[in-house]
Amino acid sequence: MIIGTLGPQGSFSEKAAKQWNDKAELRYYDDIFDTVDALLHKEVDYSIVPIENSIEGSITLTLDILMEQQLKISGEVIVQIEHCLLSKGKRSEIKRIMSIPQALSQCRKYIKKNFNNIEVHSTLSTSQAAKLALESKEFAAIASRESARTYGLNILDENIQDANENFTRFIVIGRTTPKPSGNDKTSIIVYLEKNRPGALYEILGEFANRGIDLTRIESRPTKKVLGDYLFYIDLKGHIEDRIIKDALDKIKNKVGMLKILGSYPVAK
Amino acid sequence: MIIGTLGPQGSFSEKAAKQWNDKAELRYYDDIFDTVDALLHKEVDYSIVPIENSIEGSITLTLDILMEQQLKISGEVIVQIEHCLLSKGKRSEIKRIMSIPQALSQCRKYIKKNFNNIEVHSTLSTSQAAKLALESKEFAAIASRESARTYGLNILDENIQDANENFTRFIVIGRTTPKPSGNDKTSIIVYLEKNRPGALYEILGEFANRGIDLTRIESRPTKKVLGDYLFYIDLKGHIEDRIIKDALDKIKNKVGMLKILGSYPVAK
Numbered sequence A, B: 001m002i003i004g005t006l007g008p009q010g011s012f013s014e015k016a017a018k019q020w021n022d023k024a025e026l027r028y029y030d031d032i033f034d035t036v037d038a039l040l041h042k043e044v045d046y047s048i049v050p051i052e053n054s055i056e057g058s059i060t061l062t063l064d065i066l067m068e069q070q071l072k073i074s075g076e077v078i079v080q081i082e083h084c085l086l087s088k089g090k091r092s093e094i095k096r097i098m099s100i101p102q103a104l105s106q107c108r109k110y111i112k113k114n115f116n117n118i119e120v121h122s123t124l125s126t127s128q129a130a131k132l133a134l135e136s137k138e139f140a141a142i143a144s145r146e147s148a149r150t151y152g153l154n155i156l157d158e159n160i161q162d163a164n165e166n167f168t169r170f171i172v173i174g175r176t177t178p179k180p181s182g183n184d185k186t187s188i189i190v191y192l193e194k195n196r197p198g199a200l201y202e203i204l205g206e207f208a209n210r211g212i213d214l215t216r217i218e219s220r221p222t223k224k225v226l227g228d229y230l231f232y233i234d235l236k237g238h239i240e241d242r243i244i245k246d247a248l249d250k251i252k253n254k255v256g257m258l259k260i261l262g263s264y265p266v267a268k
Helices: A012-020 A032-040 A060-068 A101-106 A108-114 A126-133 A145-151 A199-208 A242-252 B012-020 B032-040 B060-068 B101-106 B108-114 B126-133 B145-151 B199-208 B242-252
Strands: A002-006 A025-029 A046-053 A072-080 A084-087 A096-099 A119-122 A139-143 A154-157 A167-174 A184-191 A214-221 A229-236 A257-265 B002-006 B025-029 B046-053 B072-080 B084-087 B096-099 B119-122 B139-143 B154-157 B167-174 B184-191 B214-221 B229-236 B257-265
Touching (some): A002 A012, A002 A032, A012 A167, A032 A060, A032 A167, A060 A184, A060 A229, A084 A126, A096 A101, A096 A126, A101 A108, A101 A119, A119 B119, A139 A145, A199 A242, B002 B012, B012 B072, B012 B167, B025 B032, B096 B126, B101 B119, B126 B139, B199 B229
Parallel strands (some): A096 A139
Antiparallel strands (some): A072 A167, A084 A154, A184 A229, A184 A257, B184 B229, B214 B229
């Protein structure tokens, strides 16, 4: 099995891929787009990309790709994130801090408190930031402890994220839906007709009345008109469960669009 | 009246502030934090910050500040966003593109198509990007048409955002709730007890059963545990309306927390 993930080595995505399947061959890509493209072009069997962080919220790019492409979510992995400040130089020498926008945002208070008026640059991956940090003692990267080892950087500070509990949920994207495991989740996208008050309420009723547990509900703009939303909903159960199938059949007739992203085992 | 907004001059936030009140004195701040701080420290009477874009979705930083601080939303403004690529150099010379993360994201396809493998840097404001673009012919900024004039840059491309309809909604933050205007919105944050299936459904029922129209519902992580959310809800009506007051009174007893952010006239 070949898994595509965000590279380079040492990234949190690599950690997620290994956590999901430690025997698979890994291929590394520059960004979320390229990782998904690799799956679309059949270079890999699965792609693993981040979808949600416990501090920062959704990775909206991943949500948008799930809407645009015909792919299945085949699994999920939860990884604990510990950000470190890495550099070749000393703390007092740092003039620029680099990382992915999510990491910069997760360490916002730390940066504001310790490095006022510093230059902040976003990169495509935490590992790319680590690589760039090699160029000058004035540069620092926010990245994983593993990246410090991989690139030979000093760890100036550990666990610098603003909240102690920092987890990222990754999804495994593939082409098929795994069979029920006994503890599954199903992900869907629903588009409600605009300006119909109570439409979301009706949809949620189909789940509530059947005792189906929603683990997540997230709105995203349709990108057409301000105030027009798609709803991304995760629910407990497998699409092959009678009760889930019934609820989705009812919902299909009430909404502008229902896209089933897949059913997959809940992350351990 | 003094209004704090994201500077420097030429920013979309300045446009929003002028659209809301074209007679007020404007003070410019570097980022959303500083703009809100100015209000907290009474340097300004109101602060205007972006909260939602029709392509990119919520400005999560603003949502988080609304949760953390005791402030009122006193109004809203909707501004049309037209991104341009600005530079001193020619299209073929560009080696680095700079802008705020939201603008970079809104022009993602344009950048990918026209400037493959280019260096992309995020800045604190579109105007800051324009200023930096003055430093080299190899730099380009994604910013407004007004910024080209303000900083003396060439417009290499116009309307480069991926979707044609691009609007940003700004909120006016103040210390008081304006009286009912006849066409108002109320914004609230609700925290549901974790792991109680159907809780969101019950809340939405209080609105649906009273015919109250929800214009927006958005989930944000509580930043404590993955899968634990706050819901930001906008609804039509004023907190002084009997029907709204009744619904919120009922909801207060059913949720872990209800925060009323304010009632304000709907943007024209």
